[in-house]
Amino acid sequence: MTATSTQHHNETRIVADPGLPTIVITREFEAPPARVFRAYTDPDLVRRWLGPRRLEIRIERYDARTDGSYRFVHVDRDGTEYGFRGVFHEVRPVDRIVQTFSYEGFPDGVSLETAAFEDLGGRTRVTTTSVMASIEARDAMIASGMETGLRESYERLDELLTETTSDESSTG
């Protein structure tokens, strides 16, 4: 025995097709679909993994069944809260969860999220497909959906914009 199975690395793959308003994330897990499904639907388990590690998560509602709804809040170090909500369109044990997702700070940007659980014989492949209203909305989601904790990338953009506009006329 050389490598321990718990150290097995399952790669997270992400595809953002330039011509489609989608984000597809694929990941495999060392557990059968029933267990992965439970970890996706039981709020006590969900709160242990959902959201960025540096942010506190407060699940206010997580009724993971068809026609149910959810709301959770991320709290950053400054105490600023970011609310997210949606409805469960369909929760079909143990193969599929279809739900809407929106950030309350930008309620017009609703996406449809489908998580499909594929049995790999004791292991599970989860494919999450997010469909946005437009390619712009998708790109904005990738770029600014992380505004909660990724200000440094905005700072980098600031620097970049300052550099690229310096040879044009300065704004007044």
Next chain:
Amino acid sequence: MEDRLSRVFSALADPTRRGIVARLAVSDATVNELAEPYDVTVQAVSKHIKVLEEAGLVTRRREAQRRPCHLDTEVFDLMTKWIERYRREAEDRFRRLDEVLAEMDGEEKDGEEAPDVGAQAEGAAS
């Protein structure tokens, strides 16, 4: 800043402009060269170039008689980094899910044997 960001995104929403960008990723090219593969006029391509210039994706320098268009790859590096960031956020989340699943395994087997909670010491196998 956000205005500039939305200009970048709307500039790339057009398939002809994405094609132009893909062509410029290979090498600099003049408007005439860029117009060739498309069933559009040089004027139409000029308009697309102007949008890309305004979004800061493309620059044009003067070079004797020609003004080749140049792709600002830094902008694309930045977008690639955003996607990578997004991926890492997901990866971070899924690693915690890995831990949760391993602990659930222990709970489910409880009663048969002592729960074996994930992360073993590296020196365990000899």
